[in-house]
Amino acid sequence: MLTEPQKNVSLAPFNSLALPALAGRYVRVTASEQLMALTGTRRCFVLGGGSNLVLTGDFDGLVLHMAISGRALIGEDAHAWRVRAGAGENWHDFVQWTLAQGWPGLENLSLIPGTAGAAPVQNIGAYGLEVAERFLWLTAFDLQTGKSARFEREDCRFGYRDSVFKREGWHLNGRYVITEIVFELPKRWTPLTGYADIGEWLAARRISTPSPGNVADAVISARRRKLPDPARLPNVGSFFQNPAVDETKAVELLELYPDLPRYPQPDGRVKLSAGWLIERAGWKGKRIGPVGMYEKHALVLVNHGGARGLDVVALTRAVQSGVSEKFGVELQPEPVFL
Numbered sequence: 001m002l003t004e005p006q007k008n009v010s011l012a013p014f015n016s017l018a019l020p021a022l023a024g025r026y027v028r029v030t031a032s033e034q035l036m037a038l039t040g041t042r043r044c045f046v047l048g049g050g051s052n053l054v055l056t057g058d059f060d061g062l063v064l065h066m067a068i069s070g071r072a073l074i075g076e077d078a079h080a081w082r083v084r085a086g087a088g089e090n091w092h093d094f095v096q097w098t099l100a101q102g103w104p105g106l107e108n109l110s111l112i113p114g115t116a117g118a119a120p121v122q123n124i125g126a127y128g129l130e131v132a133e134r135f136l137w138l139t140a141f142d143l144q145t146g147k148s149a150r151f152e153r154e155d156c157r158f159g160y161r162d163s164v165f166k167r168e169g170w171h172l173n174g175r176y177v178i179t180e181i182v183f184e185l186p187k188r189w190t191p192l193t194g195y196a197d198i199g200e201w202l203a204a205r206r207i208s209t210p211s212p213g214n215v216a217d218a219v220i221s222a223r224r225r226k227l228p229d230p231a232r233l234p235n236v237g238s239f240f241q242n243p244a245v246d247e248t249k250a251v252e253l254l255e256l257y258p259d260l261p262r263y264p265q266p267d268g269r270v271k272l273s274a275g276w277l278i279e280r281a282g283w284k285g286k287r288i289g290p291v292g293m294y295e296k297h298a299l300v301l302v303n304h305g306g307a308r309g310l311d312v313v314a315l316t317r318a319v320q321s322g323v324s325e326k327f328g329v330e331l332q333p334e335p336v337f338l
């Protein structure tokens, strides 16, 4: 088990935007025991699947590349299954495995790239489900104290594509390293079919009482149709968060743009579609140098070849300005910038 960091390791193969960058020091972590030897290390970055990351340049700290595997049923009662995933497990494979075991509940999150350990960091979500809704607890190794700590759901302070790990930059400052996650999958299963992509897929097949597998297939089909495969066209999925505006602003925009997609939220705010705003601001399919907004889905920033981090930063700013000038709405990027 190699714990001694390697020097000047290329991170290009480990980020789905295929951006070039060197890690000053790098360790591939396959067991939580390796972390013990790294106690006291400062300036760490915890890398999962690299599918939500923009590398803006070389990183002079220590990159911990999480590759801890393992998945198991750790408990069950009349109400739920409790299932554990090692932080390095591929998220989609893990979801498909739970479905194959007959434990539904994560099917709407099929085909999201990345690792299980990264899922709670940005509270991944899709098609009406967030990981926080199935989360029970996680274990994180504290690099300052050399001890593992358990984080319950309240400790993670989940928000929209957000958690304490992302918000407070703990993973960047290198204090807590998530090593395993436990999910609670309720035995009373209800299909979540409210999003048009799922409803239309089921209707086309005349499926009125869908199985978990049907819902997973609908999600997989929609994602394959709309999103570019990072292996062919490097990207990090949705590049901007959907903005939430107050009702006054939503009404003002609706008068100007009657076809504005809008989704009222429980807190009274109104969620807008970032993809729609970007498209209507004229950025769909538009490029600056080697990067552009994908021609089939305006929310996805793609690397057409040879891009560097600063190209991505320039396009990010240009799209933000374009949307802000046209709609008076500020977009925030979804990925982490390092």
Ligand code: NAP
Pocket (backbone or CB within 6 Å): 125, 126, 127, 128, 194, 195, 196, 197, 226, 227, 236, 237, 238, 239, 242, 261, 263, 272, 273, 274, 275, 299
């Ligand atoms: P879409 O169906 O074109 O809809 C655009 C946006 O409107 C979505 O982002 C979604 O917000 C919202 N929306 C649509 N139907 C909704 C409903 N019935 N109730 C509430 N909000 C609704 O979206 P899309 O881009 O193809 O994405 C479909 C789903 O996959 C979304 O949930 C999206 O977040 C997810 N996705 C995630 C990533 C990623 O990298 N993180 C990439 C692609 C797609 P929400 O995003 O809040 O759901």
